[in-house]
Ligand code: ADP
C-alpha cells in the first residue's frame with residue numbers, strides 16, 4: 001500500500017533521513033520507533049506532503065505521490081495526526097471532528113452560506129457521523145465541551161476521530177499515546193484494533209513499547225535518520241543493534 005524508496009531529507013547540513021526504504025502492506029499496523037531525533041516525524045511529513053524529500057520516492061497504492069500537496073493526499077485516502085495536537089481550542093469537540101469532513105464536503109461554499117436545503121442536510125449528516133466517531137473513540141459525553149478545556153489525553157483522541165472523519169485507508173499517527181495514563185493506553189490499544197478491524201492500514205510512530213508490541217504486526221526502527229531494522233516485534237525486541245540504540249551505546 002505504501003512504499004518508501006531510498007528516501008532522504010537534509011535540512012541544511014543536517015541529515016534527517018538517509019536512504020530509508022520500507023513498505024507497509026494493506027491492513028497492517030506498522031510501528032515506526034527510534035530515539036528522539038531519529039527522523040520519525042520527518043518521515044511522516046514526507047509521506048503526507050508537508051515536507052519534500054531531498055531524494056527518493058514515496059508510492060501510495062502504486063502511484064508516485066512524492067511531493068504531492070497535503071490536501072490532495074488527504075483526498076486520496078491518507079489521514080494523519082500530529083505529534084503536537086492541532087485542534088481548534090475554541091471549538092467544541094464535535095465541531096473539531098466535523099472539520100475532518102471538509103475535504104469530502106460536496107455542497108459548494110455558496111450553498112453553505114445560503115444554507116440551502118441540500119447543504120443543511122449534508123451538514124446534519126456530517127454532525128451525526130461525527131458524533132458516531134466520538135462514540136467510536138469514547139468521547140461522546142464530551143461532544144459539546146470546548147476543546148481547549150479537555151484534558152490532554154482526550155485531545156489526542158479528538159485528533160484521531162477527526163483523522164477518521166476523512167475516511168482514510170492509510171492512517172499515520174505521530175505519538176498518539178504520548179501523555180496518556182496506563183488505563184488510557186489500554187483503551188487506545190482497543191481503538192487501534194477496531195480501526196484495523198475496519199480495514200484500515202496504520203503507520204504508528206510511538207514510544208510506548210507496551211502499546212507498540214501489542215498492536216503491531218511489524219516494526220521499523222530508525223536511528224539518526226537511518227533504517228536500523230525492520231521485523232516482527234519479537235525479532236526487534238531481541239535485536240542487539242536496536243537494544244543498544246535505545247540504551248544510547
Ligand atoms: P523524531 O520525530 O524521530 O524525534 P524528527 O523527525 O522530528 O525526529 O527530527 C529529525 C531531525 O531533523 C532532528 O535532528 C531535528 O532537529 C531535525 N529537524 C526536523 N524538522 C526540521 C526542520 N523543519 N528544520 C530543521 N531541522 C529539522
Ligand code: MG
Pocket residue numbers: 040041042083
Ligand atoms: Mg517526532
